Amino acid sequence: MNKEVTSRSKDYAQWYNDLVVKADLADHSAVRGCMVIKPYGFAIWERMQAVLDKMFKDTGHVNAYFPLLIPKSFFSKEASHVEGFAKECAVVTHYRLRNGADGGIEVDPEAKLEEELIIRPTSETIIWNTYKTWVQSYRDLPILVNQWANVVRWEMRTRLFLRTAEFLWQEGHTAHATKEEAITETEKMLGVYADFAENWLALPVIKGVKTANERFAGALDTYCIEALMQDGKALQAGTSHFLGQNFAKAFDVKFTNKEGKHDFVWATSWGVSTRLMGALVMAHGDDRGLVLPPNLAPNQVVIVPIYKSLEELEKISVVAKEIKAKLNSLDIRVHFDDRDNQRPGWKFAEYELKGVPVRIAIGSRDIENNSVEVARRDSGEKMAIPMDNLATTVQKLLWDIQDSIFNKALNYRNENTREANSWDEFESILNDKGGFVSAHWDGTVETADKIKDKTKATIRCIPLDAKKENGTCILSGKPSEQRVLFAKAY
């Protein structure tokens, strides 16, 4: 197969596709908009799952599982929710097939469902319908449940990982006795996501809240983390919603409080998806391939033997396996690639494509010198490292790489976050440079919509750390108290 990757400068979208497919993360499937996540891609996703799952459990959450299929009527119970999701749902109408006249298979018209079932686009409705039976007293609260699941949204246009018709995610759905507690939960989980993005994905994010028109269907407030990709477009990397009592009212979930009075339960939901895989590719990848942060890389180190004969390979293997064992003892994930059907140069290129953070090459020459060649993926730097203390050196190197790629992404974001104080300035930044634009906005949906029509840029969020600052809206000229963050987005 041709493993050449299109360069980012030539065609960014093509580069992204090439990387996803050629680095064996995922591939298109027989079904429109649906992808096959290949073992290497899934291994990264499993790492993400493992880390996030621990973070959820450390913050008091438990996992459960709710059905894939949801009765249609559930969706009409929360008005804005159905508005937001009805257009893009897959619907199950029949429950049986039969042999057709032409020898094929056809849907049995006799097997029509009384009530159609919707393949979940998100699970608020089925979960709140269930919570109704779980909650009677304030003593039953809070409910802190997460589920790992697949969802389906019939998107018109799809892109591998970034927007697929079916995707994998986790969705947390919590129920609380008070508004304050629910808001605290919403903010706490946003913090968990930001922590995960920055310390594991090495992806700097802006924490903020969505404006009314970008809000989740059914939420009172949508918090988000926003990241900047290398082409200057923003990517929403995670969301945490304060749902108020909307779903409790829609599904009649009441409890008796300490004073013996009935009240509706307060809700949150929060999620991140396989879209994070796309973020990982676009934030750190280069023209040679993926650059994986060591904390998430399925293999943090690959050892490539260099030899002329099988006897020589055997000698090198003894040393390589010792190194592997030492690295393993420091919890470093190592792959020793002793395949004889590929040459070293081929392996080097392959592991660069796949983004393995550190490569160790060992030949007879190295064994004589009691050292190995160590190469780091992020900078391409190669160095001779003495065999003594190799494991601790590599461990430090992995930490350093994790920091370096985070800082590189952070610098990029800082360099591409600009203030605009006039409409001309605003437009020229978006057209010529891209990135985040920090600007004043009058707070109305109408203005936000107009700006979107004119520039394709949307308000990504109102940053949580935004300072109060009097100014005037870049479009309408009306007064504004703080800047918000605009960008073109995925």
Add this chain to the structure above:
RNA sequence: CGGGGUGUAGCGUAGCCCGGUUAUCGCGCAUGGUUUGGGACCAUGAGACCGCAGGUUCGAAUCCUGCCACCCCGACCA
């Protein structure tokens, strides 16, 4: 849903406009040999109902009709 494109071996492709031996080439695969410090080379070999269904023709990958699927751009979208 509009615009564009593609469909030939596991992958990438030539051939199609202008119908005519056994469908081209590369990668990969198998076997043997030489190799191995940045994507090795030689030899031999296997592998294809040319997206599907009709039609025209002595003859269709090629021309005609219909259908299907996927990709890209746009609109849409937590």
